[in-house]
Amino acid sequence: MNVPPDHPGVGPLPDSTSERLYTTDELDAYAAQQDERRAAAAPGWLGDDDTRVVPPVPAVPPAATPAPAAGRRRADVPLPAQPAAYGALPPRPAAAAPAVHPAGAPVGPGVPAEQSVPRFMTATDFLDRRVGEEPFGPATWGWRGALNRWSGGALKTSMGRAEHEHELQRRAVQRDLDGPRTVVFLNPKGGAAKTTGVLMAGYTFGTVRGGGVVAWDNNETRGTLGIRGVRGEHRNTTRELLEDLEKFNDVYQSRIGDLGAFVRSQGDAHFDVLASDERPDVSGTIRADDFRSVHALLQRFYRLVIVDTGNNLRAENWLAAAHAADLLVVTSTVREDTGYSGLWMLDALADAGYADLQRRTVTVLSDPSPKVDEQLASDLVGVYEQRTRAVYRVPYDPVLVSGSVVPYARLSTATQRAWLRACAGMAEAL
Numbered sequence: 001m002n003v004p005p006d007h008p009g010v011g012p013l014p015d016s017t018s019e020r021l022y023t024t025d026e027l028d029a030y031a032a033q034q035d036e037r038r039a040a041a042a043p044g045w046l047g048d049d050d051t052r053v054v055p056p057v058p059a060v061p062p063a064a065t066p067a068p069a070a071g072r073r074r075a076d077v078p079l080p081a082q083p084a085a086y087g088a089l090p091p092r093p094a095a096a097a098p099a100v101h102p103a104g105a106p107v108g109p110g111v112p113a114e115q116s117v118p119r120f121m122t123a124t125d126f127l128d129r130r131v132g133e134e135p136f137g138p139a140t141w142g143w144r145g146a147l148n149r150w151s152g153g154a155l156k157t158s159m160g161r162a163e164h165e166h167e168l169q170r171r172a173v174q175r176d177l178d179g180p181r182t183v184v185f186l187n188p189k190g191g192a193a194k195t196t197g198v199l200m201a202g203y204t205f206g207t208v209r210g211g212g213v214v215a216w217d218n219n220e221t222r223g224t225l226g227i228r229g230v231r232g233e234h235r236n237t238t239r240e241l242l243e244d245l246e247k248f249n250d251v252y253q254s255r256i257g258d259l260g261a262f263v264r265s266q267g268d269a270h271f272d273v274l275a276s277d278e279r280p281d282v283s284g285t286i287r288a289d290d291f292r293s294v295h296a297l298l299q300r301f302y303r304l305v306i307v308d309t310g311n312n313l314r315a316e317n318w319l320a321a322a323h324a325a326d327l328l329v330v331t332s333t334v335r336e337d338t339g340y341s342g343l344w345m346l347d348a349l350a351d352a353g354y355a356d357l358q359r360r361t362v363t364v365l366s367d368p369s370p371k372v373d374e375q376l377a378s379d380l381v382g383v384y385e386q387r388t389r390a391v392y393r394v395p396y397d398p399v400l401v402s403g404s405v406v407p408y409a410r411l412s413t414a415t416q417r418a419w420l421r422a423c424a425g426m427a428e429a430l
Contacts, residue, residue, distance in 0.1 A: 173205060188311050208423070237275045327430055
């Protein structure tokens, strides 16, 4: 059968064909040959058999690898493996590792969101979720506290402003410290309430923090801290501790209990006192090396070391204490002479090169009598606010003026609250 060239069923033939007309058998043979070529080019073709092997589909698509720049070949990208023989199954591509992003980090552009690792709440997160949000309990002060007690707990009236500030100050005193701290009380004038201040700070920090506090009389000869504190069953002092210091050289064998032979417990005040030399038959003074040795020992066993000082700012141990202090506390009474003495001392320390005095110094200003010169008190507060980071007023308390053992249980409420406020400021400075 002859088919004209312009017949609609005949398309262009390969270049090797001629212009002659082809028979139907020739056209069928040509079509079968083309089908066979297309089938042979398909993946998994094994020859003349009608068996076709379909490559397995990977469960997770492989991660796309950026193409290397032109003319360069990435050394870390392996070449595709060649099949061992014609017709072997192609290698199964490895599943791409899921992308890991830091917790809370946004998924970058081009990174599927489902590949980021979610940030789950840990057990620590669960416990910390309300840190700083713990509410204070119901009021115990004033009419609010009376109402709560009258109701037998049915009413829970919240705290007033004064009681709330009191609780905040307690929390400040109880704050964690990342190491032992040393607070040094000083004023070269006698009668400036240094020893009283050391005992009141020891009492406040000890009772509110729950212990770990020692008050140390670093007088170069003889101070009165051991007299004003609760007397222990022994009379050992810094002098005896220095004589037996070798027993504490072994840090693995020495124990805090061994210090009980030298320090004096203050009972319910929850702090210890290390007194200065009390023997009249002993000559000599405490030197700078002596201070450093005892100070290093106390810092091993106590979290807070509160140091009382003498009146000679040229003494070696006085200067060593000022140098070792994390915080200086200038004590003064509302008197011209003690106020001037404290300012003169700050001038001397600044001239000696003690840096950053204003930031690492606070002032405690005590009333020496029920009535004081308020104009002088205002002047002292103003000038010490310029020289130190804060000034704390402490009211007169008759139980502190006798010079005897401090009766902590008889301290007035105003005195206790004033010292709590002062110690909260010290703790924040630490």
